[in-house]
Amino acid sequence: MRNIxxxxxxxxxxxxxxxxxxxxxxxxxxxxxxxxxxxAQVLKRAEENNIRTVFFEHKEFYVTGKVLRYxxxxxxxxxxxxxxxxxxxxNIIEQYAGRxxxxxxxxxxxxxxxxxxxxxxxxxxxxxxxKESGITIHYVNKFYDKGDIIFQTRVKVDPxxxxxxxxxxxxxxxxxxxxxIIEDLVVKLPDFSFKGPDEA
Ligand code: GRF
Numbered sequence: 001m002r003n004i005x006x007x008x009x010x011x012x013x014x015x016x017x018x019x020x021x022x023x024x025x026x027x028x029x030x031x032x033x034x035x036x037x038x039x040a041q042v043l044k045r046a047e048e049n050n051i052r053t054v055f056f057e058h059k060e061f062y063v064t065g066k067v068l069r070y071x072x073x074x075x076x077x078x079x080x081x082x083x084x085x086x087x088x089x090x091n092i093i094e095q096y097a098g099r100x101x102x103x104x105x106x107x108x109x110x111x112x113x114x115x116x117x118x119x120x121x122x123x124x125x126x127x128x129x130x131k132e133s134g135i136t137i138h139y140v141n142k143f144y145d146k147g148d149i150i151f152q153t154r155v156k157v158d159p160x161x162x163x164x165x166x167x168x169x170x171x172x173x174x175x176x177x178x179x180x181i182i183e184d185l186v187v188k189l190p191d192f193s194f195k196g197p198d199e200a
Contacts, residue, residue: 008040017174032053038055061089077099104138105133122170125157132157133157134154
């Protein structure tokens, strides 16, 4: 049984969907939900599902190592970003090489990068009159939305679409695919081992 941690800053509908998907699996479980926003709805959703939550401040992520300590404490094998807006610090990327993924609500490399999230992405797709949009699941590296792509799937954009209706279509794809892709990846993982200073 692998332990998954979710990092999220917002509403957390994907996080809840992933929690529920794994609640009756013997492959993995969501063991920890961490957020940089104290009031984020994702924390309430996790608590309602009896998942341990952790709030962290900027320096606890980038300087003091609180987040990494929690990942170790809960023996986290795999990290899932689901609406998380900060770059992951290098020490965590190194410890969790090949074990951190993100979902982006568009077809990367289009509409990626700093500031491209949520409604802004869908508005831009509509302004550009694109015929299709979609989702991208990718590994996380030290740049925004630049890690290797694992999976993409598309959805038709209709002329009548609004940012809200497009977001809904994209969310449906996310709910359908993200948990399954996570499962495919975690079942193949070797045991996690903490890398000492020489290996990290
Ligand atoms: C999703 O659309 C995801 O692609 C993006 O952030 C959004 C999070 O939505 N990274 P929610 O908080 O899971 O509802």
